[in-house]
Amino acid sequence: MTQSIQKILIANRGEIACRIIRTAHKLGFFTVAIYSDADRNALHVQQADEAVYVGAAEATASYLNIENVIEAALRTNAHAIHPGYGFLSENSDFAKACEQAGVTFIGPSAHAISLMGSKRLSKVAMLQANVPCIPGYEGSDQSDATLIAKAEEIGFPIMVKASAGGGGKGMRLVETIKDLPAQISTARSEARNAFGSDELILERALIAPRHIEIQIFADQFGNTLYLGERDCSIQRRHQKVIEEAPSPFVDDALRQHMGEAAVAAAKACNYSGAGTVEFLVDSDKHFYFLEMNTRLQVEHPVTELVTGLDLVEWQLRIACGEALPLTQKDIHITGHAIEVRLYAEDPRHYFMPQTGEIKVWHPPTNARTDHGIQHNMAVSSHYDPMLAKIIVGAENRTSAIRKMARALGETQLLGVNTNKQFLQNIIQSPAFSSNDVTTAFISLHADNEAVLGSARPSFSQFAKAALLFSILKNKAWLAKEATETRWQQSTHFAYPVILVCGEIKASLTVTAQNGQYRIFNTATKEQTSLKLVSFGGHILEVEENHHRKKVAFSAADDTLYIDEGAGHFTFTCVTHTKTAGQNKQHSTEINTVMDGVIVAVLVEDGATVNAGDTVAIMEAMKMEHPLKAALTGTVQLNSIVAGDQVKSKQTIATILPASEVTHEQA
Template structure:
C-alpha cells in the first residue's frame, strides 16, 4: 500500500534544502522551508512554496529544535519531513517524534538510526553480520583500567574514538602506551561536551588508508541494493574535501565484495531508505567497516552522475512506499565524477572560517553546482562554512580532472575568502592525478604556499589594483567602456597611490604614458607597464609585455575585492587617509578573528599572561577558535562577557607590558 504524501517540509537550510526542493518540485510535491533569523532571505526560502519562521539564528533555537520543526510541519499541513544531512537527520528521537505526530520521516527507522549512531553498538552488530571490522575493543566496560588493558592487547598505534560522534571530535591517534591515559581523558571530555556521551571504542590504527564508502538503498518491500562506491580519501581534520566515483583504487571484484558487505550491514538493522556504509581500505585491498551514515550524504551527486539516477527521487519514492526503481543487475557505473566542497575559509590562515558579504557569484558553465549562494548574500558565523558543491563528470578520470580544474577557474566568488584556489591546486597536482590519494593526502601533498596560496599579493596584482583605483569608466553598465583618469594630470607626472592589503600598506605611483600606465613601487623601485584594453564593472583586461591578463573584481566605494587566478584579495585605498596613530609601544590587542560568540574568558582583569596564553575562546561556524596573547603582560579586559556576540576584529582585551602598567598607574 502506497503512502500518500503531497507536501514535504525540508528541515534544513543551504544547498541541500535547495537540492531536495528541486527534485520534490519535479515530482509534483509541494515544499515548505523553515528559516531562522539569519536565513530570512536565504535561497532555500525563496525557492520553497511556503516558508515558516522557526527561531533565532543559533541552531539550537531553530534547526536543531525538534519541537519547532514538527510544529512547523503541522501548522503548514505537511505530510512528511525531509531532514537533509546534518542537524536532525541522524537523530533517532526526532524520527520517533515525527512518527508519533503522524508525519512521514524521510529516512530510516528510529531503531536503525540509534543503532548506527553508536560506533560501539554498530560495530558489534556488524561483527555479528560478518562485516569486516577493524580489530579493537567495543565492550561495555568503560573503566580506564579495561581500556588500557585492551589497548595493550590491540597494540600501537591505535585510535581512541567517541562512540556517539563523528567529525573528528573525541578521536585521538595514540602512538605510544605512555600517551594513552592522557588521550583517553581528552577524548572522553570532547565526546561528553560534543555528544553528551563519553563512551569510547578502541581500534587498531590504519595509517594512510583509503576512505571508501558504498551507497546503499532499501525499500519497504525487502529490496536492498548498492550503487557503487565513492572515494572520499582527500580529507582535512577528518572532514571530506574532495570525493569521486568510482574510486580509482577499486576493481570490479573489490566493488562486489564491498557492495555485498554494505548490503549485509543494511539488512542487519532492517534498513530502509538511503544510507552509506563507510569503509577504510588498506594497500592490500582489505576493507574494514568504519560507520554507517543513516541519511543522504553531502557527496551523493557523484553517484548520481555515474549512475544516471536521482537519489533524492529514490528517497521520495521509498517514503511513498514504492519499490526501488531498479534491481541490482540493472545498476551500472559509467564514466567518472568528481565533487569538491567550496568553503568560506582561508587556507592561507590555517583554514580559518570566513564571514562577510558575497559581492559577485557566478557558477561555472561546464559543471553542476549545488549551492545556496547569491550576490549580496551575507555569510554568517552561525552555520557550517560550506557554500557550494561543484561536480563534474567525464568519460574517464583524467577528463573529469581537467573539467574540474576549468570549473573551479570559471567559478567566480568575490567578497569573501574561500578555498577555491586550494581546491584547484589539489586537482591539478601530479599527486592527485597520479592517484596517490589516501587520508594522508593533504598532510603529505598539500602543505605550504604552493598549494594553500600566499597572503601577499604579487606586484602585478598590486599594479592592477592601483590602476582600478586611479581610473574611472565612462559607463556604469557591466560592459567594456573607455577609461578616464580620476585626477588631473600632465603626461609623465606620477600620481601617488597607497594600498592596504592584509594589514600591509604599499606606496605606489601611477604614471600615464599615452595609452599605457607605468606603476612603480615607491620603496623598492619595482615597476611594470600596463595597457588597459577593456573594463566592465566586474572585470579588467590589461596587456603586460604583450601578454593579456584578465581579473575579476568588485569595487564598492573605497574597497576593492579582486581575484587574478592566484587568490582572492581585498585592497583598501588609503592614499588620502589620515595617518592612524600606532598602538603604544609595549601593548598588544586581542581581537575576534571573525564574527562569533565568546564561549569562555580564561583570564581575569589585571591578571598576568605570557605570549601564547589563551585569553578567550570564541565559537563560529561550528568551530572553536582560541584568542591568544602575543606578548607577555597584564590583561585589560574590554566590556565582554561569556555568551556575548562579537564582530570580526572587535577588541576583546589589551595586553600591557609591565612598564606600560606602571606608566598607566602614574
C-alpha cells in the same frame, strides 16, 4: 499503510535544501522551507512554495529545534519531512517526533538511526553481521583502567574515538601508552561537550588508508542494493574536501565485496531509504567498517553522475511506499565524476572560516553546481562554512580532472575568501593526477604555500588593484576613454594610490603613457606597465609583459575585492585617510576572529601570559578558534565570560606588556 505524500517540508537550509526542492518540484510535490532570522531572504526560502519561520539565527533555536520544525509541518499540512544532511538528519528523537505527529520522516527508522549513531553499538552489530571491522574495543566497561588494558592488547598506534557524533571531535591518535591517559581524558571531555556522551571506543590506527564509502538504498519490502563507491580520502580535520566516483583504487572484485558488506550492514538494522557505509581500506585492499551515515551524503552527486540516477527521487519514492525501481544487476557505473566543496574559509590563514557579504557569484558553465548562493547574501557565523559543491563528470578520470580545473577557474565568488584556489591547486597537482590519494594527502602534498596560496599579494596584484582604484575613482577614465582622452592630456601626472591588504601597506603611483599605465611602488621602487584591454561588468582585462589576463573584481566605496587566479584578496584604499600614527609592532588587544560564542575563558583577570598563550576559545561555524596573546604581559579581561555572544573583531582582552608593568611598578 504509507500516507499519501503531496507536500514535503525540508528541514534544512542552503544548497541541500535547494537540491531537494528541485527534485521534489520535478516529481510534482509541493514544498515548504523553514528559515531562521539569518535566512529570511535565503535562496531556499525563495524557491519553496511556502516558508515558515522557526527561530533565531542560532541553530539550536531554529534548525535544531524539533518542536518548532514539527509545528511548521503541521501548520502547513506537510505530509512528510526531508531532513537533508546535518542538523536533525541523524537525530532519532526527531524521527520519533515525526512519527508521533503523523508526518513521514524521509529516512530510516529511529531504531536504525540510534543504532548506527553509536560507534560502539554499530560496531557490535557489524561484527555480528560478519562485516569486517578494525580490531579494537567497543565494550560497555568504560573505565580508564579497562580502556588502557585493552589498548595494550590492541597495540599502538591506536585511535581513541567518541562513540557518538563525528567530524573529528573526541578523536585522538595515540602513539604510545604513556600518552593514553591524557588523551582519554581529553577525548571524553570533547565528546561530552559535543555530543552529550563521553562513551569511547578504541581501534587500531590505520596510517594513511583510503576512505571509501558505499552508497546503499533499501525499500520497505526488504530489497537492498548498492550503487558503487565514492573515494573520499582527501580530508582536512576529518572533513571531506574532494570526492570522486568510482575510486581509482577499487577494482571490480573489491567493489563487489565492499558492496555486499554494505548491504549486510544495512540489513543488520532493517534499513530503509538512502544510507552510506564508510570503510577504511589499507594498501593491500583489506577494508574495515568505519561507520554508517543514515542520511543522504554531501557527496551524493558523484554517484548520480556515474549511475545516471537521481538519489533524492529514490528517497521520495521509497518514502511514498514504492519499491526500488532497479535490481543490483541493473546498476552500471559509467565514466568518472569529481566533486569539490567550496568553503568560506581562507587556507592561507590556517583555513580560518570567513564571514561577510557575497558581492559577485558566477558559477562555472561546464559543471553542475549545487548551491544556495545569491548576490548580496550574507555569510554568517551561525552555520557550516560550506557554500557550494562543484561537480563534473567525464568519460575518464583524466578528463574529469581537466574539466574540474577549468570549472574552478571559471568560478567567480567575491566578497568572502574561499578555498577555491586551494582546490584548484590540489586538482592540478601531480600527486592527485597520479592517484597518490590517501587520508594523509593534504599533510603530505598540500601543506605548503604552493598549494595553500600566498597570504601576501604580489606586486602585480597590487598594481592591478591600483589601476582599478584609479579607474573607479575617476569615472572619466573608463575603458578606452581612459587612454584616448583625459590621461593622454596629462601624460606625466602620477596619480597617487595608497593601498592596504591585510597587514601590508603600499604607496603606489599610476601614470598613463602611450596607451599604457605605469604603476610604481614609491618604497620598493618596483614598477610594471599594464595595458588596458577591456573594462566592464566585474571583469578587468589587462596585458602585462605581453601576457593578457582577466581579473574578476567588485568594489564598494574604498574596498576592492579581486581574484586574478592566485586567490581572493581584499584591498582598501587609504589614499585620503588621515594617518592616526604609526602602528605598534605588536597589538596589545585580543580580538575575536568573527561573530560567534565564547565557550571558555582560560585565564583570570590580572594573570600573566606568554606570547602564544590561549586566553579564550570561541566557537563559530561549527569550529573552535583559540584567541591567543600576541605578546607577553598581564591580561585585562573586558567583562567577558563563557556563553557570551561576540561580534567580529570585538576586543575581549588587552595585554599590558611586561615592560610597561615593570615601569608602572617601579
